[in-house]
Amino acid sequence: MMKEWFRNGKQALGVSCIMFVLCGLLYPFAVTGLAQGLFPYKANGSLIKVEEKAVGSEKVGQAFTAPYYFTGRVSAINYNMYTQQDTVADANGEVRYSGVSSGTFNYAPSNPELKKRIEADIEAFLTANPTVKRQDIPADLLTASGSGLDPHISLKAADIQIHRVAKASGLSIEEVNKIVKNNTEPRTLGLFGEDKVNVLKANIDILKKMKEQN
Amino acid sequence: MWQIAIILAIYLPLVILAGHYLFRVTMHQKTFLDPVLDKADRLIYKISGIKQENMTGKQYVLALILSNACMIFVGYVLLRIQSVLFLNPNGIGNMEATLSFNTIISFMTNTNLQHYSGESGLSYLSQMLVITFMMFTSAATGYAACMAFCRRLVAKTDTIGNFFVDFVRVITRVLMPLSVGVALLLVSQGSPQTLSGNQTVETIEGKMQDIALGPVASLESIKHVGTNGGGFNGANSTTPFENPTAISNIIEILSMMLLPGACVVAFSLMAARRKKNTLFGKQGLAIFSAMAALFLIGLTVIYAAEQAGNPIIDSLGINQELGSMEGKEMRFGIPQSVLFTAVTTAFTTGSVNNMHDTLTPVGGLVAMFNMMLNVVFGGKGVGLMNMMMYVLLTIFIACLMIGRTPQFLGKKIEEKEMKLIALCILIHPAIILLFSALAVATAAGSGGITNPGAHGLSQVLYEYASASANNGSGFEGLSDNSYFWNITTGLAMFFGRYLPIIIQLAVASLLAKKMWHSDSTGTLKTDNAMFSFLLAAIVLLIGALTFLPALALGPITEHLQIHR
Numbered sequence: 001m002m003k004e005w006f007r008n009g010k011q012a013l014g015v016s017c018i019m020f021v022l023c024g025l026l027y028p029f030a031v032t033g034l035a036q037g038l039f040p041y042k043a044n045g046s047l048i049k050v051e052e053k054a055v056g057s058e059k060v061g062q063a064f065t066a067p068y069y070f071t072g073r074v075s076a077i078n079y080n081m082y083t084q085q086d087t088v089a090d091a092n093g094e095v096r097y098s099g100v101s102s103g104t105f106n107y108a109p110s111n112p113e114l115k116k117r118i119e120a121d122i123e124a125f126l127t128a129n130p131t132v133k134r135q136d137i138p139a140d141l142l143t144a145s146g147s148g149l150d151p152h153i154s155l156k157a158a159d160i161q162i163h164r165v166a167k168a169s170g171l172s173i174e175e176v177n178k179i180v181k182n183n184t185e186p187r188t189l190g191l192f193g194e195d196k197v198n199v200l201k202a203n204i205d206i207l208k209k210m211k212e213q214n
Numbered sequence: 215m216w217q218i219a220i221i222l223a224i225y226l227p228l229v230i231l232a233g234h235y236l237f238r239v240t241m242h243q244k245t246f247l248d249p250v251l252d253k254a255d256r257l258i259y260k261i262s263g264i265k266q267e268n269m270t271g272k273q274y275v276l277a278l279i280l281s282n283a284c285m286i287f288v289g290y291v292l293l294r295i296q297s298v299l300f301l302n303p304n305g306i307g308n309m310e311a312t313l314s315f316n317t318i319i320s321f322m323t324n325t326n327l328q329h330y331s332g333e334s335g336l337s338y339l340s341q342m343l344v345i346t347f348m349m350f351t352s353a354a355t356g357y358a359a360c361m362a363f364c365r366r367l368v369a370k371t372d373t374i375g376n377f378f379v380d381f382v383r384v385i386t387r388v389l390m391p392l393s394v395g396v397a398l399l400l401v402s403q404g405s406p407q408t409l410s411g412n413q414t415v416e417t418i419e420g421k422m423q424d425i426a427l428g429p430v431a432s433l434e435s436i437k438h439v440g441t442n443g444g445g446f447n448g449a450n451s452t453t454p455f456e457n458p459t460a461i462s463n464i465i466e467i468l469s470m471m472l473l474p475g476a477c478v479v480a481f482s483l484m485a486a487r488r489k490k491n492t493l494f495g496k497q498g499l500a501i502f503s504a505m506a507a508l509f510l511i512g513l514t515v516i517y518a519a520e521q522a523g524n525p526i527i528d529s530l531g532i533n534q535e536l537g538s539m540e541g542k543e544m545r546f547g548i549p550q551s552v553l554f555t556a557v558t559t560a561f562t563t564g565s566v567n568n569m570h571d572t573l574t575p576v577g578g579l580v581a582m583f584n585m586m587l588n589v590v591f592g593g594k595g596v597g598l599m600n601m602m603m604y605v606l607l608t609i610f611i612a613c614l615m616i617g618r619t620p621q622f623l624g625k626k627i628e629e630k631e632m633k634l635i636a637l638c639i640l641i642h643p644a645i646i647l648l649f650s651a652l653a654v655a656t657a658a659g660s661g662g663i664t665n666p667g668a669h670g671l672s673q674v675l676y677e678y679a680s681a682s683a684n685n686g687s688g689f690e691g692l693s694d695n696s697y698f699w700n701i702t703t704g705l706a707m708f709f710g711r712y713l714p715i716i717i718q719l720a721v722a723s724l725l726a727k728k729m730w731h732s733d734s735t736g737t738l739k740t741d742n743a744m745f746s747f748l749l750a751a752i753v754l755l756i757g758a759l760t761f762l763p764a765l766a767l768g769p770i771t772e773h774l775q776i777h778r
Contacts, residue, residue: 004273005280012281014262015378016288016351019385022258023436024347027390031397031432035407038398043407045427045455047415054415057425059404059454062417069419073544080424081417100333100412100424102449104541106571106691108669109524110776114540118530137532139523143540146452146569152544154536185545192217193460194536194547207418 048204056200061151064203067128068169068210070153070161072199073140074121076105077148104144118142132160152196155184169210179205218513218553221464225471230494232472233479239387240361240380240480251386258386264378271723274362275716277377278355282322285351289344290318293336302337303411309335312700319704321348323711324356324593326437326444326564326686327677327703329695333426333447338409345444346433350393353440353594354384357477359715360595363602364481366722367623370730388473389440396435396469403465404458405431430455438469441594443564443686450687451554451567452543463550463567470563474591477598478502485623496741497623501601504749508590512580513556519576520548525776541572552577559584562593564686571665571673571689575773578689579765582676585683587757588642593684596711599718600642601753603635605740606721608752610635612745613738621737624730631721638717643760645682645706650674650764658698664691668771675768677703682710 035043047054056062061072063079072079082097089095107114121142126134141157158180166176183202187193238245259266269277292299293314297307309317313329320327321344330336336345358380365374401407406427413425430446434456437443443450451457457466482498489495494502523534537548546554546567554567559581570581584590589601606620606627613620620627653659653674663670673689680687681703688694694703739745 004276008273008277008280009284011262011264011378012277012284015258015264015382016281016284018258018262019351020288020343020347023350023385023390024343027350027393028342028346028429028432031394032407032409032429034394034398035401035431039401042404043401043431044410045406045408045413045425046404047413047425050418054413055418056415056423057454059458060423060425061454062423063421064419066419080426081421082424083421100426101331102333102426102447102453103331103690104449104452104569104572106569106664106689107540108571108665108672108691108772109526109538109540109574110667110669110772111665115526115530118527118532122530122532134531135533138536139527139532139534140536140539140544142532143527143538143542146541146543146567146572147447147449147454149449149454150543150545151454154544156533188460191220192464193545193550196544204418 048200050204050207055204058198058201059151060149061145062200064199066168068165069203069206070158070165070197070199072153073150074117074142074144075148075150076103076144077101079149102147102149104146104148129160129164131163136160151198151200152185153199155195155197158197158202165206169206170213171206171209175209176206179209215549217549218517221467221553225468225475228468228472229475230479232476234483236388236473236476237480237483239383241484245387247387247391254386255382258382259379262378264382266376266379268373269376270373271362271366271719271726274375274377275719278359278715279712281377281381282355285348286318286322289322289348290314292344293317293340296337296340299337299339301339301342301409304337306335306337312697313695316700316704319707320686321345321442321444322352323684323707324352324440324442325681325684325707325711326442327681327688327707328444328686329700331448332445338428341433341446342429346436349433349436349440349442349444350385350389353389353436353442354381356593356595357384357473358595359719360477360599363599363718363722364484366726367602368484368487369726372723372726374726389436392439392469393432393435396439396465397431399465400431400434400462403462404454405434405462406455407431426455434466435469437565438466438563439473441470441474441561441563443558445565449569451565452569457567460545460550463546463554466565467554467557470561470565471557471591473594474561474597475502477595478505478591481598500741500743500746501605501749503743503746504753505589505591505601507746507750508587508753509556509560512560512584512590513553516556516577516580517549517552519574519580520552522574524574538574541569543568555581556584558687559685560590562588562597562683562685564680566687569690570676570687571691575669575672575769575776578672578676579769581687582672582679582769583757583761583765585679585685586643586646586761587753588683589753596684596715600714603638603718604753605749606631606635607639608745608749609738609740611752612748616738618736618738621731621733622740624732625725625728626731631724634717634721638714638721639756641713642682642710645710646675646678647764649678649702649706653678653698653702656698658696659702662693662696662699664693668768668775672768672772675764678706681706684711
């Protein structure tokens, strides 16, 4: 019996070591090499550059505060965005940004905090967009995404912001409409997924247009 | 709705194809990759000293446990010292002891429950050498166990097959080639694959944003192909880098459905091996149909629940046409999200593309119930073995009702097997319900609950169902990185994995040693639609009897509360 344990143990150890090298090292290195060769832009995170400087990734959403930019979905982690101030402890000893993460609030449908958060956001949104009616706000804009990094909003969520964005940026409604249209990503093959607008890309176009007009 | 139907229609030919390939790999028949891989395998056997001799059931289990033990030991050490090793560009520290214990058990048992967050908890080396490595080996272990089980059902001897050979062959011939292909497809959709550290960019509003990168795609592919489910990032496949587009979502869904289904097809071919040119053996088809029926029922219910939305959000007066979007991603919407959820819990992968804690109560119930049944296709290999326990039970019950001798594939089912089968079926609910009771009864356990009311109990039930079913998804609100949760879920995963495998292989060994009887007119037919129906009914009946009281206190209560 002992002999059998020993014999099996030796083979088990041997096969474990080989698989460490094969699955743990060779495989990821090989895939990295292939990916970097075939899709260098995507393999490095699809970073968007404005004037030769990376300002974000087209796959990752961002929070926007200026009224002339479209706002994205609610994020539990503020899209991993911060200022220098947020990384040091404030008066209460709290650090507002403690490192990169992902996730959502995890509020159950029955959680009263969920209702409170959405109610507050509705009021804030209606104040910022006085022309919009409450029943026209699509739920995706005021619900939190699962990752906290969702780069998209629905077409409706973009539509109801066009008036505000045009007014604040000094662009015409037609120009903003066109920017939304250019950054709309339709369902794949007209079928899979949802129609959606990439918020960061739309906002970069708005920035460019505003610079042109000045 | 249409997109779901089309994805499922694409799945059918794929799974049959994969099943035939898996059958050839298991039975050592010729495949197109042999010229290269035969040499590679021989080299691996030689270096690791594998003697390719047939094993008895007992020897097979011993080899399985010893090799898993080796990997657990080395992996644990690596996590504890990761900060001083190389490939750690983001300066991650060592992992705490109980969290390391939980993580290692989690990945070795194919569960992938994560009480850490990948971005801040693991170095790139650990992501590769521990996580990616264990994703391959745990899937291969489950597959090997399943094939040993199936072989014994159709063989006349208990000395058949070698664990190490099965283990190596499935990695080199199935998991590795598939993973490389899927990884490249995912990169083409926008998943990063790089060894350089995270990027910090300055946004157009002058703020800073950290963007987490890394060797994501290589982990992501085996995560689904091996029905593992542990994400590179904390939020798993909801994050844009793990699942960038609707196409990547479909690729991930099909990858996790492929091999568990293929195991059933491979078994069907083994059982029908005397007939030449079978596309899908009748016995396997009967089991596959029962699984598919249970899956479709769950999918329909969850789709309806999520599309209907949250009545509390409706009451606030905003437009909920898109369905319940809290915790979901815009690029997927409801159809792609619910299909992912149904698949990940039925095929016990455990990756998520929306946050299950935020599912509507009925949607969450379906996800939970899939894991409580643990036989709706189930994880790679072990799902079929679990279903086989129900197959044997169904035959036994049906034969008792009509007064015939229970017999399956020519082998009589007798007292000793039935005792083991009953034990095996009881382990899973016992783990879930007893640990849940312990958690809500103690302060250390209930301290992790973050949602008030009935949903708090759902969080607990879900966590243990996920651990014991070796699924690994979570109601992520639960603050589960504490001694209590790390240790109890670690034990739940460990017992939920190894006890059933040992018992199931014991049952197979007992059957393998029996005399073979040819079917007579008095034998219960087990390969027709009637049997599929009986099987699905028994699974549902036992599942409902066991779990209904707990479900009534959790999700069903919550549903009634928000629909007042």
